[in-house]
Amino acid sequence: MLSIETLIAFSATSALLALVPGPDNIFVMTQSALVGRRAGLMVVLGLCCGLAVHTAAVALGLAAAMQAVPAAFTVLKTLGAAYLVYLAWGAFRAGASALQNKEAPRLSPLRLVGRGMIMNISNPKVAIFMLAFLPQFVNPALGNVAMQILILGLVMALVTLLVFGSLAVAAGMAGQKMAGTGKAQVILQRVAGVVFLGLAFKLLTQK
Numbered sequence: 001m002l003s004i005e006t007l008i009a010f011s012a013t014s015a016l017l018a019l020v021p022g023p024d025n026i027f028v029m030t031q032s033a034l035v036g037r038r039a040g041l042m043v044v045l046g047l048c049c050g051l052a053v054h055t056a057a058v059a060l061g062l063a064a065a066m067q068a069v070p071a072a073f074t075v076l077k078t079l080g081a082a083y084l085v086y087l088a089w090g091a092f093r094a095g096a097s098a099l100q101n102k103e104a105p106r107l108s109p110l111r112l113v114g115r116g117m118i119m120n121i122s123n124p125k126v127a128i129f130m131l132a133f134l135p136q137f138v139n140p141a142l143g144n145v146a147m148q149i150l151i152l153g154l155v156m157a158l159v160t161l162l163v164f165g166s167l168a169v170a171a172g173m174a175g176q177k178m179a180g181t182g183k184a185q186v187i188l189q190r191v192a193g194v195v196f197l198g199l200a201f202k203l204l205t206q207k
Contacts, residue, residue: 002139002148007155010137014156018163023199024126027119028164029171034091034192035107037172042109044164046116048157054120054127055153058134059146062127073124080122081200087115088196091189123203130156 032040138148
């Protein structure tokens with residue numbers, strides 16, 4: 001079993017990594033500001049579910065296989081970028097019609113969780129990163145390396161849930177203040193659209 005010292009060091013490192021600006025936390029803050037903190041928390045839950053999928057991929061060796069097959073990497077990141085462009089298109093459309101439509105369409109919690117999962121799973125760089133990161137805290141002498149990786153992945157998901165959840169609440173409160181008028185809502189939607197396009201471009205240009 002992993003030692004307490006190892007788990008503490010891993011948790012602290014995971015928290016610092018979660019705070020570094022990146023596609024996932026930017027996506028969370030954008031969604032929270034745009035739709036509200038509850039929606040942001042559902043997206044965070046989806047992202048953490050995505051981390052669980054990546055952890056399983058590392059434990060099973062799928063991430064290493066994907067790294068060895070460039071075509072799989074390209075297909076996955078292209079699908080992820082296409083989804084972000086779709087979200088940007090929706091944000092620009094909502095921005096254009098916000099003054100006539102005072103109430104933004106509400107997505108179900110399940111769809112928001114799915115949005116977070118798609119965002120995380122479709123980023124192959126997350127799987128490659130975890131393939132390099134998780135094994136550093138594994139002790140082969142303890143046996144059952146796959147189980148150790150799964151435990152570390154669960155800890156990372158819990159830490160990410162706490163850190164991203166805090167960011168979602170803060171961004172949601174800020175967004176609520178900004179969305180007091182129809183004009184502010186239009187600006188917020190258009191900013192979100194630009195952010196989504198930027199994330200799509202960054203994902204497509206990953207090597």
